[in-house]
Amino acid sequence: MERSNPKNRASVVEVAGQTFRLSPWYGRSGAVLLGVPPYLWMKERIWIDRARTAAAGKGYSGFLIQATSANQRETLESYGFRRVDELFVLFRSMALPPLEVSRQPRDLRFRRAREVDVAPVIAVDNRCFDAFWMMNTGALAEATMATPRSRFRVLTAGDEERVIGYAIFGLGAGEGYLQRIAVDPEWRGKGLATLMIADGLRWAKRWRARRVGVNTQQSNMAALQLYLKLGFVLEPEGIAIYSWEDG
Ligand SMILES: CC(C)(COP(=O)(O)OP(=O)(O)OC[C@H]1O[C@@H](n2cnc3c(N)ncnc32)[C@H](O)[C@@H]1OP(=O)(O)O)[C@@H](O)C(=O)NCCC(=O)NCCS
Incomplete structure (x- = not known):
């Protein structure tokens, strides 16, 4: 790898x-x-x-x-x-109540990412982001290692465990960060990003994070709507x- x-x-x-x-x-x-x-x-x-x-x-x-x-x-x-x-730049306060999510579909698994998942994760990612933002192995390693703690999980479908989405959360200095999230295009609109974010928020809460932040491209309306719906609030200054x- x-x-x-x-x-x-x-x-x-x-x-x-x-x-x-x-x-x-x-x-x-x-x-x-x-x-x-x-x-x-x-x-x-x-x-x-x-x-x-x-x-x-x-x-x-x-x-x-x-x-x-x-x-x-x-x-x-x-x-x-x-x-x-x-x-x-958006933050979600941990003082907010936990997210209510519908039950995970039975044919899907949401589990910790393993070494073998790296290539499929990058393949999903490359279908989800434009060339400037596509993940490569260096950026993936950076996303998982930039913070003292991180949670890298994949969503898989079927017995062959095909990777259809993934999320990376980080934690440091009392704050959580949603480093990256993506759902394969054909699996969107089923609440899967919400499910993965709810998991990351629970994890950040267990580690006593005060809030969880995320950055997203200003042109990415789907992501912005997702975060606003889940209680993230826009900061006045972006990056x-x-x-x-x-x-
Ligand atoms: C953004 C993304 C992760 C959403 O995944 P998803 O599993 O389809 O999201 P969910 O089904 O959990 O959607 C929850 C809410 O997000 C908002 N949302 C999601 N997709 C949307 C879209 N295309 N347009 C507008 N709002 C959208 C809606 O409010 C939706 O609630 P609703 O279904 O009740 O309307 C997915 O579109 C994706 O992978 N995009 C490419 C990668 C990316 O942009 N990642 C985030 C970068 S910061």
Whole structure:
């Protein structure tokens, strides 16, 4: 499994006395998300250049960075970065009552993901997301390992246990995160995402999370409607993703 290949794993680099996380991006772009804290790059662009040089040295050829506030966005635009996507950020308070879900269909199983599920999960994912957001093994490993605890479960159909959906929740610093969820197109509209989210929320509650967050592309109306229906509330500020091609 490629998860053990260091090229596909997040890494931490030290540059000029600062440490940055380099996280492999989704898709097939060979891009990396530069984890340079805004307080550094808001003052001097050179911090982004340093991180980019370190990332290029590790073989990455596309570079992404995130901004939240209007000031941060203006700064990245003044540096010549191009905004490539915009995410909503939502949270669901654990003070809300648990979700009521209908019973899981009898021919489906919802169980912990195993090594053998990685390829089928990526196949489902690739049918569910556009090229920029498609999961690859590096991004999958990042989603499951980015937080101190995580819950990675798959939904399977039939005796052959065909993977038809999956969900990854993470937990850290008293907060839960819905890292990723997808249901194969032919299985949508049956309450399966709701079922998987209800499970993740119960898990986060057991670990005493105060709230559970999720990000979603602003263009993804199905996901937005799903989260709003389940009690997630939009934050005033989203996340913008900026890109810079090498050269
Ligand atoms: C978003 C997604 C996970 C929903 O899966 P699902 O199993 O069909 O969702 P559910 O059946 O549990 O839907 C629950 C509610 O979500 C909302 N919803 C789901 N799909 C919707 C759609 N296409 N349009 C509008 N609302 C939608 C509805 O409010 C729905 O309730 P209703 O059936 O009473 O109307 C699925 O469409 C998917 O995999 N999309 C691609 C991957 C993705 O976008 N993941 C989330 C990224 S952050």
